[in-house]
Amino acid sequence: MTFTLPSFPSTSQMLGKRTIRPLGAATLCGIAFIEDTLLAIDTVKGHLLQINPHSDNTQILNSHQVKDFMDVTGISVWKDTLWLTRGNQVYLCNLNSLGLEHFVTLPYTADGIAVWESTIYVSCQKQGGILIFDRDTRKQITKFYAPGVGVENLAVDEETLWVSDTVEQTVYCIDRATGEVTFAVLTPFDSPTGIAIHKDSQTGKKTLYVAYASEEPYVRDNPNADPSHELSYRDRTFIHPLNYSHNPDKRYTLSNGYLIEMSYMEEIAPLEDVYLPEVEWRIALPSETERQKIKHIEPIGLPFTEEIVQGQRVAVFKFDALTPGERHIFGWKAVLEVRGIKYRITPTDVENIPELSVELKSRYLVDDDDLAMDTSIVRRAAREAIGTETNLLRKMYSIRNYVYDELSYGIKPHIDTPDIVLERGVGSCGEYVGVLLALCRLNGIPCRTVGRYKCPPYAEYQQVPLQPQYNHVWLEFYVPGFGWLPMESNPDDVGRGGPYPTRFFMGLCWYHIEIGKGISFETLMSQGARLTKEDLSIGELAINHIRFTILEELPPAS
Structure with missing residues (x-):
């Protein structure tokens, strides 16, 4: 008997930006791919889920063994064998029968697992390491130090071990032969709880997918309460592709990014009437960096001129005078490409610096x-x-x-x-x-x-x-x-x-x-003299309005 894979549309539809939200899932932890089929463990419910990555349609594979899979945190698949961690135990089973066979017992909780041929990798937060076992002898071969401080889950691919860390909000790329961290990638969401590698059967392209699980607050409408709106919490779990671009020369790695529109505006609304002659109001503009690119900037309300202050762009709004009762709105709106960035520099790298x-x-x-x-x-x-x-x-x-x-x-x-x-x-x-x-x-x-x-x-x-x-x-x-x-x-x-x-x-x-690296974000001048907080604070003169709009997720960085 062999494990039967379902027929799904072209895998090209699942690559890129789609978030997978399995129906009925509460807390996803370990995830794994078998060709184009996504498997995931719901640790709270004990459900081993088979997920359609295009429609989020979900099927429970262990309908009669749910109790055996309660509190499972990590899963991995090698050929027709499913490996999993539960408590301080590591198990394996055939995908068709799902009858658990004990593999090894750890002194502490086993968190994540990854399997490559006869090598078994198991993460253990309390031991601060990743333990490596031989499948045939069931003996520990060696141990790698864990790169982060949180609970870690694992995926392995040829020469690379991938480690996701819940607290670090990070995925580490590790040489699976030496345990050395090659680079690290910040995840776009917090609490990553599982990681898997998908290989496109047509192109051979590999994509990392990361599972996330946490609670989110929301306003609940309770008709039995007065007032009816109350704060509550609900499960938040999903799977999202992790895009990254590693730059070894500059020692950083970019990750998922978004096209964001940001507006910053001041509304003149003084607490007390004031008269200020020859006013120059300066507001720093977004910076251009390795991870942040300016696509467009335009004024709000009133025009501005630009100055460069210590290498930073600054918008300058000029008024002949601000008089009692006078009202204005002014500021800027920028469209930005912003990504996650993580540098990998070690103490050894800075031993002989200029x-x-x-x-x-x-x-x-x-x-x-x-x-x-x-x-x-x-x-x-x-x-x-x-x-x-x-x-x-x-x-x-x-x-x-x-x-x-x-x-x-x-x-x-x-x-x-x-x-x-x-x-x-x-x-x-x-x-x-x-x-x-x-x-x-x-x-x-x-x-x-x-x-x-x-x-x-x-x-x-x-x-x-x-x-x-x-x-x-x-x-x-x-x-x-x-x-x-x-x-x-x-x-x-x-x-x-x-x-x-x-x-x-x-x-x-x-x-x-x-915005404004190393310079003041906002300054006010009158008749060529900078006003201090003791003279007149900007907060006493105006109300600021800040708005963000996330327009779309960016394609992977080249």
């Missing part, structure tokens, strides 16, 4: 933004953060972890200086950035502020206006010989003591919008 230039030292190692770098608490923190470390990349990593140990996240109405933030132990994203900047600069690492806004990360909500609730900032640090590298401020601070993920250490997801 000296910093005088310009970098004079601009990015000084206290030019109320960083309190001369206070005792900040200087002590700078020493404690790195200890005896001398390698630049390890110093940066140590500083990040030190700040995460010392601070917890909290929103505040204004930004305090790093000495106050360290004393308090709680900071917003801007305050995280301030502390990081101060400690890095005191340790000789050039840093600058980047950011301003993130697109709401709902890639499925296309052609729908989206509004972020808050602005956001992160930073870039400079490594001679490699250039400026991104690092998030606080999102990787997932809990005191770590271990902390490195998903946004030298990486940004598609929803990060880079």
Whole structure:
């Protein structure tokens, strides 16, 4: 008896941008392809699913063995044999009978599994590794260190082992002979729980597919309550192709991206009547980077001229005067191509880097933004953060972890200086950035502020206006010989003591919008003099309006 494959349309229909949403699924974990057939395990229900990737039509293959498949987290298929992990056990079975045969028992929970000929790969978060077994002897051959800190699932293809990590929001490409990470790819969605490789039977082209599983909040209409609308949560699970483009020369990998329209507008609405003569209102424009390309920019409300400030484009709006009772709306709208990016640079790569230039030292190692770098608490923190470390990349990593140990996240109405933030132990994203900047600069690492806004990360909500609730900032640090590298401020601070993920250490997801690197996002001048917050804050003079619209998913980067 042989496993019978269903007949589906041409595989070209499933390659590219289609999200697969199996009907009736709750929490998808391990996934695998048999030619053009997609198999997936629903770990909560114990369903082994056969999925039509074109229609989402779903069939339960283990109708009479559901209890045996409860809590299964990883699956893999080699020829007519299905391999799976459940608890700390690894099993195999024939695809036609699905009667489980015990293979090996681990001391801790077995998470993911991948099989290539007689080699069995099993990931185990609690052991911090990927264990390799021989099928014939059932003995462990060797062990690779796990590249991330979360629960990992596996797929294997010839010389490559692919590892997805739930916490890291990352897929790692690993040499399956040595265990060395070749490159890493940020996934476009959080909580990746499974990974599989599809090979087009006609073209031979291979595509990575990643399963995701999490909960999402939604507003529920409850007719028995008053008011009837209430917050609730529901399962969110689906499978999406992971596109990537690896650039080994520049040490980065691009991943899924989106065409996004972003609008930033100010509405003059002062809290009190003011008169300002000869006004120049400057708003930074989106940056052109390896991961972010500007397709179009146009003014909103009023025309603007452009200036270049420290290499960054800035829109300049000019008014003869702003008088009491006068009202305007003005700003810009940009269409951007934005992708995920992840750099792969190791401490060994930065052992013999060039000296910093005088310009970098004079601009990015000084206290030019109320960083309190001369206070005792900040200087002590700078020493404690790195200890005896001398390698630049390890110093940066140590500083990040030190700040995460010392601070917890909290929103505040204004930004305090790093000495106050360290004393308090709680900071917003801007305050995280301030502390990081101060400690890095005191340790000789050039840093600058980047950011301003993130697109709401709902890639499925296309052609729908989206509004972020808050602005956001992160930073870039400079490594001679490699250039400026991104690092998030606080999102990787997932809990005191770590271990902390490195998903946004030298990486940004598609929803990060880079605007005004190292310069002020918005400034106001009157009669040639820059107004400070003490003179008149922009928040007292105008209301800002920010809107994002995700237009479409981009094709894979070349």
